[in-house]
Every structure is written in structure tokens, then in C-alpha cells.
Amino acid sequence: MLVDRDFDAVIAGCAQPMPGRSRTWINNRILTLYRKLYERGDCHTVEVYEHERLVGGLYGVTLGRAFFGESMFHRSRDASKVALVHLVARLKAGHYRLLDTQFVTEHLRIFGAIEVTRPAYHKLLDAALVGEGNFGALPLDQPVSGSTVLARLAAE
Numbered sequence: 001m002l003v004d005r006d007f008d009a010v011i012a013g014c015a016q017p018m019p020g021r022s023r024t025w026i027n028n029r030i031l032t033l034y035r036k037l038y039e040r041g042d043c044h045t046v047e048v049y050e051h052e053r054l055v056g057g058l059y060g061v062t063l064g065r066a067f068f069g070e071s072m073f074h075r076s077r078d079a080s081k082v083a084l085v086h087l088v089a090r091l092k093a094g095h096y097r098l099l100d101t102q103f104v105t106e107h108l109r110i111f112g113a114i115e116v117t118r119p120a121y122h123k124l125l126d127a128a129l130v131g132e133g134n135f136g137a138l139p140l141d142q143p144v145s146g147s148t149v150l151a152r153l154a155a156e
Contacts, residue, residue, distance in 0.1 A: 065130070067133070100125075
């Protein structure tokens with residue numbers, strides 16, 4: 001599991017057409033804007049590899065202690081789930097308070113995602129905008145093992 005290694009490949013994976021989805025919302029303008037956020041350090045990727053091949057991942061934007069998950073993909077079974085588990089461990093280690101997934105899907109419900117009312121969301125967001133999360137609380141420049149992630153999640 002790596003982070004921030006190959007932004008272009010992750011966003012391309014997220015934008016790739018799939019059965020039942022011939023187009024996505026990720027167009028050239030979106031790609032350019034998110035690339036600028038990535039270059040500023042405000043957008044991050046979580047990448048899942050099998051050997052050297054990227055098989056899944058996700059990306060999102062950080063603001064304060066909030067992480068706004070934008071999109072995820074997989075080319076290998078459960079690769080996006082692995083990326084999500086690693087993301088949650090990283091966010092917990094970095095003292096984030098909110099993981100906004102935009103939509104709550106069955107895939108996300110498995111991990112405990114819930115929908116909240118607009119007023120409840122505003123309260124959560126207000127609290128998350130106070131202070132700064134530390135996306136680098138777990139190493140950014142080397143892989144983080146699954147056992148390390150699970151131990152981190154169990155300790156929280």
C-alpha cells in the first residue's frame with residue numbers, strides 16, 4: 001500500500017468506463033483542477049499494488065481535519081476496499097474528524113458509513129475545519145503493511 005505515488009494513474013483508474021457506466025464526472029477540467037490540488041499537497045491518493053501493477057485505489061481532498069473522498073476504483077477483487085481500510089487508518093492516525101464519501105453505497109455501508117442530516121453534517125464539518133489533520137502520520141514514502149493498519153485500527 002502506497003500513497004501519493006501515482007496520482008495520474010489513480011485518477012485515470014477512477015475515470016475509466018466500466019460495465020453500466022460509460023462515462024464518469026472526471027473530465028479534463030476536473031483532472032487539471034485536482035492535479036493542482038495534488039501538487040499543493042491538498043489532494044492525496046491511496047494506491048493498492050500487486051507487485052508493481054496498480055490494481056486499485058482512491059483519491060480525495062484534505063481540508064483541516066476533513067478528508068473528502070472523491071472516487072475509488074479496483075481492477076482486482078477488493079482492492080478498493082483495501083485502499084479504504086488503509087485510508088481510515090491513516091486518517092485516524094492523523095487525527096482527522098470527518099471522512100466525507102459524498103454518497104453512501106452498500107460498498108461503504110460494509111465499513112460503517114452512515115448518512116447524516118444536513119444540519120448534523122454542518123456540525124461535523126465545522127468541527128473538522130478546526131485544526132489540521134496530518135495525512136503523513138503514517139509513512140508517506142514507504143509501504144504500510146496490512147498488519148500495521150489493522151493494529152492501528154484496533155488500538156483506536
